[in-house]
Amino acid sequence: MKPIFYIVISLFSIGLFAQNQSLFEQGNQLYNDGKYAEAIDKYQAILDTENHSAELYFNLANAHYKLNHIAPSIYYYEKALKLSPKDQDIKNNLAFANNMTIDDIEVIPNAGFSKLIRRITDIMSFDNWAKLAVASVILFVLIFLFYYFTYSTFKKRLAFITSNIFLFLAAFSLVIAFHNYNLSKKDKPAVIFAQETVIRSEPNNRSQELFRLHEGTKVQIIDTINQWKEIKLLDGKTGWIENEDIKAL
Amino acid sequence: MKFIKHTIVVLILLITSMSGAQVKFEAKVSKNKLGVNERLRIDFEMNKDGDHFNPPDFNNFTVVGGPNQSVSNSWVNGVRSFTKTYSYFLAPKKQGSFTIGQASIDIDGETYKTIPLKIEVTTAVDIPKDPNDPNYLAAENIHLVAEISKTNPYLNEAITVVYKLYVSPNTGVDNWQEISSPRYNDFWSQNIDMKGQKVQSGTYNGEDYRFLVLRKTVLYPQKTGKLNIEPLTLDISVQVPTNRRDIFGRRMMTQAHRTVSAGNKTINVKPLPEAGKPADFSGAVGDFSFDVTMSKTELKASESFQAKVEVKGKGNLKLFNLPNISLPSSLEVYEPEHNESVKTNIDGMEGSISDTYTVVPQFKGKYPTPSISFSYFDLKTQKYKRLSSNEVVINVLEGPLSAGNVNSNVISSNTKQPVVLSNDQFAFIKTKSKFSAITPSYFFQTKLFWVSLLLPFLMIPLAIFIRKKKSERDADVFGNRIRTADRLATKYLGHAKKALGKKEAFYIALEKALHNYLKAKLHIETSDLSKDRIKVLLSERGVEEETIMDFSSIMENCDLARYTPITAVTMQEDYKKAAKTISLIDKQAS
Numbered sequence: 001m002k003p004i005f006y007i008v009i010s011l012f013s014i015g016l017f018a019q020n021q022s023l024f025e026q027g028n029q030l031y032n033d034g035k036y037a038e039a040i041d042k043y044q045a046i047l048d049t050e051n052h053s054a055e056l057y058f059n060l061a062n063a064h065y066k067l068n069h070i071a072p073s074i075y076y077y078e079k080a081l082k083l084s085p086k087d088q089d090i091k092n093n094l095a096f097a098n099n100m101t102i103d104d105i106e107v108i109p110n111a112g113f114s115k116l117i118r119r120i121t122d123i124m125s126f127d128n129w130a131k132l133a134v135a136s137v138i139l140f141v142l143i144f145l146f147y148y149f150t151y152s153t154f155k156k157r158l159a160f161i162t163s164n165i166f167l168f169l170a171a172f173s174l175v176i177a178f179h180n181y182n183l184s185k186k187d188k189p190a191v192i193f194a195q196e197t198v199i200r201s202e203p204n205n206r207s208q209e210l211f212r213l214h215e216g217t218k219v220q221i222i223d224t225i226n227q228w229k230e231i232k233l234l235d236g237k238t239g240w241i242e243n244e245d246i247k248a249l
Numbered sequence: 250m251k252f253i254k255h256t257i258v259v260l261i262l263l264i265t266s267m268s269g270a271q272v273k274f275e276a277k278v279s280k281n282k283l284g285v286n287e288r289l290r291i292d293f294e295m296n297k298d299g300d301h302f303n304p305p306d307f308n309n310f311t312v313v314g315g316p317n318q319s320v321s322n323s324w325v326n327g328v329r330s331f332t333k334t335y336s337y338f339l340a341p342k343k344q345g346s347f348t349i350g351q352a353s354i355d356i357d358g359e360t361y362k363t364i365p366l367k368i369e370v371t372t373a374v375d376i377p378k379d380p381n382d383p384n385y386l387a388a389e390n391i392h393l394v395a396e397i398s399k400t401n402p403y404l405n406e407a408i409t410v411v412y413k414l415y416v417s418p419n420t421g422v423d424n425w426q427e428i429s430s431p432r433y434n435d436f437w438s439q440n441i442d443m444k445g446q447k448v449q450s451g452t453y454n455g456e457d458y459r460f461l462v463l464r465k466t467v468l469y470p471q472k473t474g475k476l477n478i479e480p481l482t483l484d485i486s487v488q489v490p491t492n493r494r495d496i497f498g499r500r501m502m503t504q505a506h507r508t509v510s511a512g513n514k515t516i517n518v519k520p521l522p523e524a525g526k527p528a529d530f531s532g533a534v535g536d537f538s539f540d541v542t543m544s545k546t547e548l549k550a551s552e553s554f555q556a557k558v559e560v561k562g563k564g565n566l567k568l569f570n571l572p573n574i575s576l577p578s579s580l581e582v583y584e585p586e587h588n589e590s591v592k593t594n595i596d597g598m599e600g601s602i603s604d605t606y607t608v609v610p611q612f613k614g615k616y617p618t619p620s621i622s623f624s625y626f627d628l629k630t631q632k633y634k635r636l637s638s639n640e641v642v643i644n645v646l647e648g649p650l651s652a653g654n655v656n657s658n659v660i661s662s663n664t665k666q667p668v669v670l671s672n673d674q675f676a677f678i679k680t681k682s683k684f685s686a687i688t689p690s691y692f693f694q695t696k697l698f699w700v701s702l703l704l705p706f707l708m709i710p711l712a713i714f715i716r717k718k719k720s721e722r723d724a725d726v727f728g729n730r731i732r733t734a735d736r737l738a739t740k741y742l743g744h745a746k747k748a749l750g751k752k753e754a755f756y757i758a759l760e761k762a763l764h765n766y767l768k769a770k771l772h773i774e775t776s777d778l779s780k781d782r783i784k785v786l787l788s789e790r791g792v793e794e795e796t797i798m799d800f801s802s803i804m805e806n807c808d809l810a811r812y813t814p815i816t817a818v819t820m821q822e823d824y825k826k827a828a829k830t831i832s833l834i835d836k837q838a839s
Contacts, residue, residue: 020684031678046684055682062678068617068642089676095650096675099614104578130693134701141705145712174702177693195619196575214575214619 020046027059036063054083058090065097070216071247073097075191078218078249085122102214107234121180129177136170188221190231190248192241199239203228210239221248272297272356276349276363285344286373288313293335293363299356305363307339309347309370314338341370387487387507390417392453393463395481395511403519404473405534405565406628407597410466412481412511415451415458421488421502428508431479437469437568439593467597469565470518482510521626525633529572533625535564535597541574541621541638550610550648558585558638559603560623566591566598572623574606577616580643581609613648614675617641742828752810755820759827760807763800766831780804792837799830 027042043060046052061076077094084090110118124132140163147159195215200207203225213219213233222238223230229246232238272295279290289310293302304316315337323330341347346369351362392415399408416422443465451460463481470476485507490500521534537560544555558571567589576582583606591600610616622637692698722732739746742762748754767783780801787797806823 021682024682024684025680028678028680047687050687051684052687053682053684055679056684059678062676065615065675068615068640070617089679092650092674093676096614099579099612100577100617102575102577102619127692130698134698137702137705141708144709148709148713149716181693 020049020051024056024059027063031059031063031066034066036066039063040067052079052083054080054087054090056080057083058087058093061097062093065093065100068100070097070100071191071193074101074216074218075193075247075249078189078191082249097216101216103217105217105234108236117179121176121183124180126177126180126184129173129180133170133173133177136166136173140164140166140170188248190219190221190229190246192217192219192245193247194245197241197245199231199237199241201239203230203240207240211237213241219246221246272359272361274299274352274354274356274361274363276352276366278349278366278368281367282369282371283341284371284373285341287341289339289341289368291337291339291349291366293352293354295333295354295356295361296331297356298331298333299354299361301353301355302335303353304335304337305350305352305365307337307349309343309345310339310341310349312337313340341368344370344372346370384505384507386489387420387485387505390420390489391415391422391485391487391507391509392458393481393483393509393511394453395478395514397478397514397516400514401517401519402470403534403626403628404521405469405471405532405568405626407535407565408468408470408516409595410464410468410478410514412463412465413460414463414483414485414509415453415460417456417458419490423486423488423504425483425485428482428484429479431481433466433468433478435470435472435476436478437471437565439467439598441465441467441593441595465595467593467595469568469597470516471568473518473520476516476518478514478516480510480512482508484508522631527622527624527633527635529622529635530624530626530633531572532569533560533564533623534628535562535566535625536627536629537562537564537623537625537636539623539636539638541618541641543618543641543643545643546641547644547646548610550613550645553607553609554643556606556608556618557603558606558621559601561601563597563599564625564628566600566602571602571604572621574604574618574621576606576608576618579610579612579614580616581611583607583609608643610643610645610648613645613650616643616645618643742824742831745824745827749820749824750817752815752820755824756807756810759823760804763804763807763827763831766834770834787834790837792834796830796833796837799826800834803827803830 023042023046027039027046030036030039030042040060040063043056043063046056047060057076057080061073061080064073064076074094074097077090077097080090081087081094109115143159143163143166147156147163150156150159192213192215197213199210199213201210202208217233219231219233219241221229222232225240227243228240229243230238231241231246274293274295277292277294280287283289293304298320315335317336319332319334319336321332335352346367349366349368351365353360353362355361394413394415396411396413397408398410399406402408414422414425441464443462446462448459448461451458453460463483468478487505487507488502489505491503493501495501540557540559540561542557542559544557545552548554556574556576558574560566560571571587574582574585585604585606588603588605589600591598591602593599618641620637620640622635624633624635626632627634742759745755745758745762748758767786783804784797784801787800788794803823803826
């Protein structure tokens with residue numbers, strides 16, 4: 001019974017995959033014809049099947065941009081960028097979308113050592129760093145055993161040095177994987193969807209208004225209490241915002 | 250009975266007519282009610298002269314003048330009438346109700362007394378009135394009135410104050426000057442120019458008057474609660490008619506100065522209702538229309554355009570702030586220029602105010618200007634109304650994409666125009682995609698990850714252990730020999746062992762195995778594998794004689810076995826022997 005079930009499931013998923021491809025192509029066709037709202041519907045249908053891709057988010061964001069939907073376009077560009085962080089097209093169009101936003105927030109740049117670490121960390125995802133660590137460990141063990149069993153002095157030296165390099169690489173990528181993992185756990189970006197919203201000093205309506213934010217501004221979620229979320233701007237300002245005004249990536 | 254009634258009436262009539270000739274002694278006051286600042290004259294009148302006039306005790310009054318005596322005698326138609334009067338002028342000492350007591354006099358030996366009089370003294374009266382005083386006349390005939398259009402307006406609702414000077418037809422005004430003009434604290438005020446004013450006729454308190462509109466002021470209350478409008482005070486030269494007449498019988502006029510003021514007026518300003526007050530309400534009250542216009546919607550970067558926020562209509566135009574335009578941060582927006590074209594008439598301010606922003610886009614792209622809203626309080630419906638502008642999209646067609654690109658583009662634009670691949674275009678959608686599940690499955694920190702990370706390390710001690718075992722075994726010489734023999738046996742005699750029990754096959758396999766062994770060991774070709782040659786070769790290699798003998802005997806057995814019946818036991822023995830011999834040869838041969 002079980003094998004049949006799996007076969008059915010796999011057939012079904014293949015069917016679903018093909019269906020998503022055709023939806024994607026239909027969406028692209030509608031986009032090219034200028035029917036952006038219909039294209040959004042098609043793309044959204046793909047998302048409803050719990051499948052996604054950077055390209056899907058990118059196209060969805062483009063369609064929203066064409067319809068001047070500030071917040072959704074930025075939201076989906078950011079999602080696309082999360083899946084493929086090095087894509088120039090996404091970065092380019094995100095810059096267009098960001099031009100539509102009202103809030104001007106100065107980004108505090110990372111400097112010196114922390115910038116270096118950040119750049120190294122962002123080379124790969126933590127998963128890939130973890131895989132690299134495992135590969136390095138295996139290589140280290142193999143080369144170490146080679147060192148142990150070989151008799152030639154030259155080969156022994158060479159093997160010892162390379163094995164140590166791999167051991168170091170393994171440790172390093174493991175540390176970076178953990179660092180990246182922690183960063184991505186802390187990294188909870190969100191986009192403001194309300195056209196204008198008030199950021200308060202406490203998670204209630206009585207408290208003082210700190211500042212106002214407009215549609216499309218990207219923030220970081222730090223904390224959640226009931227219907228409120230504590231957010232942090234890129235320039236370090238923090239405050240509380242109501243759940244409905246914001247959408248987490 | 251009727252007769253008696255009639256005679257009584259006649260008698261009474263006769264008696265009263267007789268009493269007319271009787272002595273009369275009466276007290277008369279000029280008024281029964283007077284202010285504390287007024288004076289009172291009291292006359293004691295008698296129609297026959299008497300002695301010992303005894304005035305009453307005026308204990309609540311001060312006697313200002315008197316007693317003045319006057320006597321008058323007159324004969325009319327032979328009838329003499331005589332009056333003697335004692336007059337006192339009294340000023341009351343305090344307010345209240347007082348009684349002036351009886352005065353007495355002796356006339357013809359009899360004492361007559363007056364009836365006590367009750368006098369009421371009230372609070373001070375404004376002006377002691379004298380109908381012939383020109384100032385009094387002026388006061389009676391000239392009135393300054395402030396007419397207020399609404400005494401309970403809303404905050405910021407326009408009200409008008411009109412000052413009118415009423416002059417009665419028989420008086421004239423020479424000229425006037427303002428002594429104090431009202432300062433409208435807590436109001437925004439604007440005087441309306443009243444040049445070329447004409448005297449109009451109207452009524453004041455039901456009488457015909459002429460009036461002149463002196464001043465019209467529009468006021469916008471800026472505070473709620475009771476607000477006071479200060480009086481306007483004028484000094485007027487007035488021509489007042491007198492009682493005297495000139496030789497032509499016309500009334501002589503006399504000039505008087507009169508200070509008139511339109512009294513204090515209190516206005517009760519209602520606050521605007523709190524219910525439904527919009528958050529963006531900035532105090533506009535009236536009837537407005539709201540518009541946001543852009544001078545261009547399509548342009549190049551670094552060109553400028555004007556965004557105009559305008560409010561038109563009637564109401565307190567100068568008294569509220571226009572809503573700020575909120576433009577995307579990547580547009581450079583300069584301080585707005587404020588423009589007012591507002592006319593003030595009797596209904597209040599009318600016209601338009603506008604803020605004009607100069608905007609310079611820096612980067613290429615689309616810039617939607619969000620709709621901004623303007624709220625005001627509509628006086629007609631007494632409700633708040635909100636007007637929203639349309640969302641306008643500014644399309645910047647050419648220019649750098651973002652701040653990063655600016656510098657390079659600026660530098661390059663100074664020199665020749667290089668052909669640059671314009672990667673700052675809005676990118677087209679992607680046409681190919683691979684989909685993956687939204688809920689990701691991570692490898693990091695799974696069991697598999699930890700196992701595959703740590704297991705290789707376990708391999709090191711394991712390998713070392715195996716290595717150690719191996720070297721131990723290498724050191725064990727005797728055991729090694731057995732193992733070598735076993736190995737050799739299994740290597741070469743494998744087929745033979747399998748065929749054990751089947752006579753023909755066993756011996757063929759055994760022979761083949763021995764040949765193979767020798768081939769491998771002694772590097773000899775199959776062609777020269779005769780028994781003698783083998784013996785020679787083996788002895789050359791230093792194999793002991795005994796072993797060679799064993800070997801050749803096995804070979805002979807192989808040949809023999811083909812033709813003779815052999816038991817399984819013999820086969821077993823031969824197999825063991827072969828194995829032993831091979832291992833011995835292997836050891837001894839060098």
